[in-house]
Amino acid sequence: MPKNRQMLLDNRPQGEASASNFKLVETDTPALQEGQVLVRHHYLSLDPYMRGRMNESKSYAASQALGEVMIGGTVGEVVESRHPDYAVGNHVVGMGGWQEYSVVNANEPGMMRKVDTSRVPLSAYLGAVGMPGVTAYYGLVHIIDPKPGQTVTVTAASGAVGSAYAALAKARGCRVVGIAGGPDKCRYAEQELGFDACLDYRAYNSDVYALAKALKEVCPDGIDGHFENVGGWIMDAIMLRANAFSRIALCGMIAGYDGQPIPMANPALMLINRMRVEGFIVSEHMQVWPAALKELGELVATGKLRARESIAQGLESAPDAFLGMLKGQNFGKQLVKLI
Amino acid sequence: MPKNRQMLLDNRPQGEASASNFKLVETDTPALQEGQVLVRHHYLSLDPYMRGRMNESKSYAASQALGEVMIGGTVGEVVESRHPDYAVGNHVVGMGGWQEYSVVNANEPGMMRKVDTSRVPLSAYLGAVGMPGVTAYYGLVHIIDPKPGQTVTVTAASGAVGSAYAALAKARGCRVVGIAGGPDKCRYAEQELGFDACLDYRAYNSDVYALAKALKEVCPDGIDGHFENVGGWIMDAIMLRANAFSRIALCGMIAGYDGQPIPMANPALMLINRMRVEGFIVSEHMQVWPAALKELGELVATGKLRARESIAQGLESAPDAFLGMLKGQNFGKQLVKLI
Numbered sequence: 183m184p185k186n187r188q189m190l191l192d193n194r195p196q197g198e199a200s201a202s203n204f205k206l207v208e209t210d211t212p213a214l215q216e217g218q219v220l221v222r223h224h225y226l227s228l229d230p231y232m233r234g235r236m237n238e239s240k241s242y243a244a245s246q247a248l249g250e251v252m253i254g255g256t257v258g259e260v261v262e263s264r265h266p267d268y269a270v271g272n273h274v275v276g277m278g279g280w281q282e283y284s285v286v287n288a289n290e291p292g293m294m295r296k297v298d299t300s301r302v303p304l305s306a307y308l309g310a311v312g313m314p315g316v317t318a319y320y321g322l323v324h325i326i327d328p329k330p331g332q333t334v335t336v337t338a339a340s341g342a343v344g345s346a347y348a349a350l351a352k353a354r355g356c357r358v359v360g361i362a363g364g365p366d367k368c369r370y371a372e373q374e375l376g377f378d379a380c381l382d383y384r385a386y387n388s389d390v391y392a393l394a395k396a397l398k399e400v401c402p403d404g405i406d407g408h409f410e411n412v413g414g415w416i417m418d419a420i421m422l423r424a425n426a427f428s429r430i431a432l433c434g435m436i437a438g439y440d441g442q443p444i445p446m447a448n449p450a451l452m453l454i455n456r457m458r459v460e461g462f463i464v465s466e467h468m469q470v471w472p473a474a475l476k477e478l479g480e481l482v483a484t485g486k487l488r489a490r491e492s493i494a495q496g497l498e499s500a501p502d503a504f505l506g507m508l509k510g511q512n513f514g515k516q517l518v519k520l521i
Numbered sequence: 522m523p524k525n526r527q528m529l530l531d532n533r534p535q536g537e538a539s540a541s542n543f544k545l546v547e548t549d550t551p552a553l554q555e556g557q558v559l560v561r562h563h564y565l566s567l568d569p570y571m572r573g574r575m576n577e578s579k580s581y582a583a584s585q586a587l588g589e590v591m592i593g594g595t596v597g598e599v600v601e602s603r604h605p606d607y608a609v610g611n612h613v614v615g616m617g618g619w620q621e622y623s624v625v626n627a628n629e630p631g632m633m634r635k636v637d638t639s640r641v642p643l644s645a646y647l648g649a650v651g652m653p654g655v656t657a658y659y660g661l662v663h664i665i666d667p668k669p670g671q672t673v674t675v676t677a678a679s680g681a682v683g684s685a686y687a688a689l690a691k692a693r694g695c696r697v698v699g700i701a702g703g704p705d706k707c708r709y710a711e712q713e714l715g716f717d718a719c720l721d722y723r724a725y726n727s728d729v730y731a732l733a734k735a736l737k738e739v740c741p742d743g744i745d746g747h748f749e750n751v752g753g754w755i756m757d758a759i760m761l762r763a764n765a766f767s768r769i770a771l772c773g774m775i776a777g778y779d780g781q782p783i784p785m786a787n788p789a790l791m792l793i794n795r796m797r798v799e800g801f802i803v804s805e806h807m808q809v810w811p812a813a814l815k816e817l818g819e820l821v822a823t824g825k826l827r828a829r830e831s832i833a834q835g836l837e838s839a840p841d842a843f844l845g846m847l848k849g850q851n852f853g854k855q856l857v858k859l860i
Contacts, residue, residue: 460798
């Protein structure tokens with residue numbers, strides 16, 4: 183029975199989240215019952231949606247309970263098994279949470295799946311070939327549904343979702359333009375991720391019209407589809423360049439998490455341009471996962487999608503890594519390495 | 522050759538539109554060429570979209586040219602014909618504009634169609650069985666697509682679109698709740714149009730939370746679909762009551778026409794509730810017109826849709842009637858009687 187370390191949600195943020203909202207505890211891993219598997223986590227995924235779960239208020243999913251292990255995606259290996267389908271040494275992906283080990287009821291559907299690490303590295307199953315990748319896929323393929331030659335855009339371009347979005351969009355013959363924070367992320371997006379262009383929003387000082395003007399240069403035919411990870415003034419600028427019948431897949435409004443709603447400056451553009459704006463959570467569209475994971479796995483295996491990772495070491499580093507990610511301090515998919 | 526009187530757009534509004542933007546002129550009706558028909562207009566339709574056309578700026582259709590007859594839907598009768606499909610006395614609906622007569626090239630598709638006035642009054646082809654009715658149909662049936670028992674709402678409830686919306690929603694087994702300006706319109710909506718409830722927004726003094734609270738009482742199961750004719754704070758209140766996976770059909774943003782964009786207070790609700798918001802113009806969806814007109818014609822013929830009309834007399838009254846409609850002074854479909 184190895185010792186387990188767990189990161190709990192200790193109290194809810196008042197406004198901005200802080201490290202004091204979390205609490206590290208040590209426990210024993212329990213003895214397995216029939217049908218259970220003990221997984222040792224290699225990597226924990228940190229994702230913006232977790233911030234929403236920390237609030238008591240209505241968010242796009244149930245609140246994270248106080249005093250319980252923070253929710254989160256994990257990859258690892260089976261270290262003990264009382265289920266015939268899982269053997270010691272199998273690599274698995276699941277929702278193990280912010281802890282070093284988890285006990286999984288392997289008979290419950292959707293709790294865990296085995297993954298093949300011969301062509302795709304284990305950590306990629308938390309990013310490009312996991313929830314962020316499928317998120318990009320759902321928004322691009324099922325909401326934006328672009329035609330070859332159309333221009334599609336994405337905010338947080340150098341992140342896990344943006345990386346997958348670029349590869350998926352290029353595979354569909356689109357022009358793909360990103361928006362990211364800082365020249366390093368933009369250079370990386372253009373040179374490594376396949377973006378045709380990437381704008382550094384920090385260069386525009388929250389000036390909607392200045393960013394819209396810059397967008398016009400890199401999107402000379404306007405914007406046919408947009409994937410929104412941020413919200414606020416950047417989305418206002420995107421809307422000024424949106425074409426007739428354009429679509430916005432609304433995935434994140436990170437700027438609004440800390441309390442005050444951030445208005446949309448000119449919603450009449452949705453009418454003027456006959457736009458469709460659709461919010462979604464990828465976990466509510468499980469039917470698309472198999473096709474999405476197949477395509478994303480191929481893109482990674484063939485080197486067409488080389489997503490960057492920011493890796494923090496050790497469970498104790500998770501809160502700071504998470505808070506930094508919310509401020510855009512990560513570069514690519516934020517992970518915590520637990521072994 | 523009868524004399525024709527025409528209302529031209531003389532100059533563009535600076536901010537609010539006024540009667541001085543229009544100019545009444547008298548001309549001769551020209552001699553017909555082969556394939557042409559001379560129509561005497563009985564009624565002219567006045568609609569909010571016309572305000573958008575008066576601007577030079579980007580709107581959801583081409584600008585109305587200066588010095589030309591204002592665009593508009595008309596019903597009338599054929600008084601002279603050089604086309605084999607049209608005989609003197611036929612009733613027709615078309616886009617004759619703000620004038621007493623029009624010459625129609627009857628070979629051009631979509632310019633004009635004959636209508637049957639045996640079961641449906643002629644003027645209804647400009648309202649319930651015309652563009653406003655089909656507008657309600659498209660938004661309700663093709664965007665909102667409600668299931669029986671769901672709750673759907675509409676602003677400008679007592680108007681031409683709202684009237685048709687209520688009848689179409691009741692025919693689909695929905696609870697339908699309207700929002701209108703003033704107790705008379707609300708009473709009419711509830712007593713004559715079949716609304717299950719109608720709220721007078723004027724009673725809430727632009728207080729989003731007060732209106733949202735009132736909406737909770739009349740929409741105890743939340744709002745599954747909303748048809749927006751107005752925009753602004755009323756839509757903000759609706760969004761506070763919107764259910765998961767709800768849809769908003771965005772048809773009018775009358776509050777924003779006079780210049781300044783009106784923000785949406787909390788666009789993150791579109792994500793939190795996984796909403797779909799879609800702007801549309803009914804003229805871009807001609808494929809739905811036949812089915813829509815068939816259902817709407819039956820609803821009118823069988824007395825299930827009894828839409829009220831505000832009728833101004835004479836072409837010279839059109840500008841004031843139009844400006845009053847933009848301020849909500851009409852009661853039901855605004856028409857101008859030209860004979």
